[in-house]
């Protein structure tokens with residue numbers, strides 16, 4: 391049987407709220423466990439808001455660069471490097487994923503896998 395650990399609070403999911411709630415609990419003196427079954431950060435950071443907006447920003451820049459000539463700005467031929475765009479997107483996603491929990495006073499445990507929880511009666 392695996393060892394048992396007791397917590398005052400358990401946060402399930404590391405999306406928007408899951409990034410800040412454990413810190414708030416820890417600051418209030420609670421021992422916290424943070425549980426995530428998928429990628430840290432949830433949808434917004436990994437496949438939603440953040441990656442789409444970085445790619446939209448790249449597309450907008452390409453569009454503006456191509457229109458430069460209309461505004462009297464000549465910057466030569468424009469090309470789109472999808473590999474570089476994905477690399478840039480990934481660097482932004484990874485930056486957002488650095489949760490910095492310890493720096494914010496979180497001293498709980500981060501559990502990254504399916505597990506089981508029991509409630510003490």
Ligand SMILES: Cc1cc2nc3c(=O)[nH]c(=O)nc-3n(C[C@H](O)[C@H](O)[C@H](O)COP(=O)(O)OP(=O)(O)OC[C@H]3O[C@@H](n4cnc5c(N)ncnc54)[C@H](O)[C@@H]3O)c2cc1C
Pocket residue numbers: 402403404405406407425426427428429430431432433434435437438439440442
């Ligand atoms: C392409 C795209 C673009 C988007 N753009 C925007 C935008 O610009 N602005 C905006 O406001 N919203 C945007 N959204 C929506 C936004 O991403 C979601 O509304 C938001 O992420 C939902 O947050 P959530 O916490 O409800 O769920 P999630 O982000 O899915 O987080 C839930 C987390 O909990 C974990 N989890 C769930 N159940 C368990 C369990 N039993 N055990 C362990 N872990 C568990 C999951 O693995 C997940 O990490 C976009 C979405 C998509 C798909």
